[in-house]
Amino acid sequence: QLQLEESGGGVVQPGRSLRLSCAASGFTFSTYAMHWVRQAPGKGLEWVTVISYDGSKRFYADSVKGRFTISRDNSNNTLYLQMNSLSGDDTAVYYCARDMYSTSSQVLTSWGQGTLVTVSS
């Protein structure tokens, strides 16, 4: 059964860094593109970033470009999101999601339960 389990969320001070992880199981992780999507409190879904199946292509939302880095370890079936220079606007539940294809599309077929990141002093 396909599973995506996010971890690494928590409370972090403004300006600091945090790394999220997403452990994948139940499918061949190395053949699918993967996304991070977030939802701030009381707001809608906001797409954050995507990485192709082999890590060769990465795209970012303008709101995180230059601060966030997506990466993956296909040998360990794990997706990562390195978040630097965090601010209150980054407070959100962060979801990892599997793409329908190996390269990035807008079809997110399966989602994790999310991990909460709170940026506060």
Added chain:
Amino acid sequence: QSVLTQPPSVSAAPGQRVTISCSGSNSNIGNNYVSWYQHLPGTAPKLLIYDTNKRPSGIPDRFSGSKSGTSATLDIRGLQTGDEAVYYCGTWNNSLSATVVFGGGTKLTVI
């Protein structure tokens, strides 16, 4: 403010039909497929429609999608109380940097 515009809320009675609109531009909906997602609070979002009008396995045919020009529509027939959720449209945005974009979400209330 979302690139794709959805009504904040819609409502209908059980058994009835409701449509949710998603308005964009030629940079996104006009030249790309559209997906629709259902999101209940505290749960993982679920893919309902992809490639504008296709349903993943397990999604009942009460849910259907369509597109005309730069607008897309999610149609839900035979409403059930379990359909009460927030619905999001999503697509590619072919701007300077290719990205995925979502609508602001529409809260469906089954009254």
